[in-house]
Amino acid sequence: MRILLADDHGLVRDTIAMFLESAGMTEVVTVDNVDEAIAATDRSGSFDLVLLDYNMPGMDGLSGLARLREANDGRPVAILSGTASPAIATEAIAAGAAGFVPKTLGAKSMVSAIRFMAAGEVFVPFEFMQQSEARTVANLTERETEVLRGLCEGKSNKEIARDLDLQEVTIKLHVKTLCRKLDARNRTQAAMIARDRKLI
């Protein structure tokens, strides 16, 4: 199996390459930027799999991915990254990546993943995607989060007041401060924002 590995961190690149060769990959070509990667495909034909570091000279977000996909004649191109988020992984897949390999993956697992992607399947580690995406907590007090929970359940101020054993006016107050903190214009938008940012 012929692999092209593009990563600008020399140490990472070389150790991965050595491991892949010892795992039985017939040829592992390494480069340290996108342009060289394209040159490599021109020189020696398309690879069974191309691994691209997400943070690398010339990548420019996902446009480097598109260029390599074209250069590799539509055969699988995957993204490799130590830092990227699940959202970026999803974008990459949507943009046609064959998979997403976080550098936290174990070496043996990486080999299996590479075989998997070379077979034409899409690979993304499950536990990586389950990461709950930063959860940008907006400095809410305990009361406010309780009220926000009620909002997200579509309750009225009166109901929330009853549930928390408070007065309705108090809930109104909290809702107002919640709207200010979350930059929402009303309770509905506050609830939607809360769900988006997963701070329920």
Add this chain to the structure above:
Amino acid sequence: MRILLADDHGLVRDTIAMFLESAGMTEVVTVDNVDEAIAATDRSGSFDLVLLDYNMPGMDGLSGLARLREANDGRPVAILSGTASPAIATEAIAAGAAGFVPKTLGAKSMVSAIRFMAAGEVFVPFEFMQQSEARTVANLTERETEVLRGLCEGKSNKEIARDLDLQEVTIKLHVKTLCRKLDARNRTQAAMIARDRKLI
């Protein structure tokens, strides 16, 4: 690599087993129910990977998974299914499954997946999880979905009316029917339900 394959469909079971053996698995034991699977682990020790069909005598949801996990000394046990939903897959992983293999997976990919899981990683096919989960559409008219979209953006009736070039009263009407159709008590709950059921 020693594999235990438990599936009550004889044809599926035998073809998968033959393919796995031809792919270099040293030993593939096949059984057709949970009890026999446990007996197999007792007889010949733990396996590198156990594959359990989700719909099989004795499975009883995910309790069969728990029994096999114990019987296999904590080594990987994965779920195999042709029908189960992404939600069930997520549950299975949460319950300690090593992965989830839909029967739509290609044979070569399945072998890679098995190697991956045997290496201790959690495997779930990305495109399988992306399936947008039924999208239980609640028979909404075109207008209603437009209004619902506005609701989900936290807009007021007046704003929605302006955007759709209608009168505010009309929006009120649609909001009311939306609440009835979605079984919501107010706009906020309607918006949350819409998001949950992914019908925006």
Add this chain to the structure above:
DNA sequence: TACCGGCCTATACCGACGGATAGACCCGCG
């Protein structure tokens, strides 16, 4: 001690929302 911030309560106002009812238009279908 005095002060501050988080929390709770109260009163009051106004606009928005939710519900009911009713009339009108257009279009497809039996």
Add this chain to the structure above:
DNA sequence: CGCGGGTCTATCCGTCGGTATAGGCCGGTA
């Protein structure tokens, strides 16, 4: 043709939500 469903509009009314102002309580801190 009549009928029903979807759509838009209108009026009315009660409730709820959002804002403002003002004050009391409590725990931590300068």
